[in-house]
Amino acid sequence: MISENGAVLLGKNVACDAFAERRVRIVTHAHSDHMLGLERSLKYGKVYATPATAELIKLFKGKRVSVLDYNERLKIEDEQVEQVELFDAGHIIGSAQVLLIDENGKRWVYTGDFRLDRAEVVKSDLLVIEATYGNPKHVRNFDVEDKFLELIDRFANSASAVHIFGYHGKLQEVAEILRDYTIYMAPSVYRVARICEKYGMKFGDYFLARGQREGIFLHHMNSAKKIREGIKIYLTGWEFREPVRKISENEYVVALSDHSDFEGLLKYVELSDPQLVITDNYRVGDALALAREIKRRLGIEAIAMP
Ligand SMILES: [Zn+2]
Incomplete structure (x- = not known):
């Protein structure tokens, strides 16, 4: 689920990379299109980032956020418990993917921006994936x-x-x-x-x-x-x-990029093995083409949002 203002919503309690009325906000990395609505999030609930991202947020925005390191579990106690864990996304220093496991054991994963050759692939039931190079033409077949x-x-x-x-x-x-x-x-x-x-x-x-x-x-x-x-x-x-x-x-x-190219995006989906994919149509990229190609080439249901 991605809201109109670019917040990636996981489970009942978590919003990533833009403001939403959720108890927990996660900043996946310190690029400006992922630090949206930070002040509102800080007023509304608790904001988490990896230690490196937290330091960069302090540098760029002058704000303090809570720290959640890679492979640490955050438990959100509600009527039902949700658990959150961050994984290296291999994009920029501190960049993270987010896994939320809900009360039914369903795995919600958001890749954030990532580079497949340096990221860990996280198994998912529902996958939200970035779509920067979602166009099949956006392939780099060379070493730089x-x-x-x-x-x-x-x-x-x-x-x-x-x-x-x-x-x-x-x-x-x-x-x-x-x-x-x-x-x-x-x-x-x-x-x-x-x-x-x-x-x-x-x-x-x-x-x-x-x-x-x-x-x-x-x-x-x-x-x-x-x-x-x-x-x-x-x-x-x-x-x-x-x-x-x-x-x-x-x-x-x-041609130096810190994102996966089109082939890398598709490979991630294949390895993560979700039932449903949502492609990020809020940030720069080609979410519509990516959703179409995921359906066509992998036979997995995919939609672009918002
Ligand atoms: Zn980025």
């Missing part, structure tokens, strides 16, 4: 990391600066890929990186960017227009043709 490193190598020793733009989570992943290089980070990227490091990501030497003229720089996508000089590299999940593509004299796109 080596091509990306080749590109960086080409410019790393030249006199010009290399500016890399992306969103939090993916930016810090890039810092991990580039751990053999010295990296300069914009302030927000740096602060998120400190939290990622605390939760197990491994970086090489990295520093706060303070007007250095040469080197490799990581910036949030929002500042892409402000920087005009040097080599500019954009990290995008919306490139399906090739891992690295030149788009102008000094600009490249790199």
Whole structure:
């Protein structure tokens, strides 16, 4: 069940990723389209997130939420008891899938945003799945990391600066890929990186960017227009043709994604083995196509919501 404002409703008591009048709110990860209505949720009931996500919420929103770590059980005592457990979603640091087991033993699972190769597949009766790459055309049949490193190598020793733009989570992943290089980070990227490091990501030497003229720089996508000089590299999940593509004299796109592609979404459904699938039609993606293909290819009932 997904409400009109994007809340994923599990059992009787739990809402995920947007506000609903439920006793428990879960934030699956610290991307803005999953932290919706946080203040209302905090006033209404109790909000939970994994330890890393809780720290990122504090950083981005200045709010404190309760902590529920992966593979810990939360018991919600009502007339009937519901149990909630979080599993690694492999999307960004701290990202979680949610399992709710209701009083009849029925398993409600919400994947949140996930990447199949790094996520645990959770068995479900009812599955709510993200649909970012729900279109069958959205398949990536290539490895990106080596091509990306080749590109960086080409410019790393030249006199010009290399500016890399992306969103939090993916930016810090890039810092991990580039751990053999010295990296300069914009302030927000740096602060998120400190939290990622605390939760197990491994970086090489990295520093706060303070007007250095040469080197490799990581910036949030929002500042892409402000920087005009040097080599500019954009990290995008919306490139399906090739891992690295030149788009102008000094600009490249790199096809790094922290979501499953279409094949990954379908594979998850198959392994999770639900009776009914709901595809997320609130957030960016193609929930209608995904629901259609799940029915057609797997023979499992599927609907897009809202
Ligand atoms: Zn996300």
